[in-house]
Amino acid sequence: MNAIWNGTEATVETDQETAKASGVRIERENHKLEKRLCRQVGQAIMDFNMIEEGDRVMVCVSGGKDSYGMLDILLKMQQRAPIRFQLIAVNLDQKQPGFPDHVLPAYLKQLGVPFHIETQDTYSIVKKVIPEGKTMCSLCSRLRRGILYRVADELKITKIALGHHRDDMLQTFFLNMFFGGKLKGMPPKLVSDDGGHIVIRPLANVAEKDLARWAAHRAFPIIPCTLCGSQENLQRKQIGNMLREWEKKYPGRIESMFTALQNVVPSHLMDTTRFDFKNIKTTGIADPEGDKAFDAESFDTPPFAGVSGLNGLQVVTL
């Protein structure tokens, strides 16, 4: 009775209601996130014809949030897809000190997905060859690439799936522009450098922050990526910070830049191998959409406004 008078009971009830409402809200948000991830991965698979009937897809899993997310979403897509394909999770244990080699097999077993763990001590080789203090990444990734191609052959793989996402692609684009003098990003689908494999990036349309949220929601057993002791690429880190800063200050800019990667106008760049500037001729026909030439370009609203999803995108090839 006292509890009613002093309001304690009412407070307990209110707290329970608030907790319930917040639980429902979180569940709804996670459901929305799952739908978005599936839609974006599905769109990438369709747009670039990433997965076809009968494919054996090797899903490269490192133990980081992105590759866990890729495997998770691909497994969902596999159940809903109108075509049949196989997923084989592959992890390369490079024998880095402290690598918890029980984590991935336990997780993959519990998931029920076919998997293969390839153990190769590339860490010792890299340590032996590269002088102390020098960056080990280029040799390490070359060795890793070669091993994964061999494993793909042994497992009769038809597509190799990597967990790079939209933000990795934009970072690469800026890295190439700032330091490499090239307008070049990270392709969603490519032929491997040995000419023998098709590599796909099903997370091409997915934002890193969504993968981070999904990883937290799904409680993936994340393995830290700093075990090798190598410094993260400083230039890539700087570009990542720049993009995050822009996203905070100018909402929509990242989306606009990502849209731009899919909306290329070679006649308005300066690569003479992509557009035949030397032989352009007048047409004599007025084009209201044509280039005004004398007027500088201006945007009242972001150029991506009104474009829903990725369906409104168009690659201009002239």
Ligand code: SF4
């Ligand atoms: S960060 Fe470490 S594991 Fe990754 S490529 Fe560089 S040396 Fe290899």
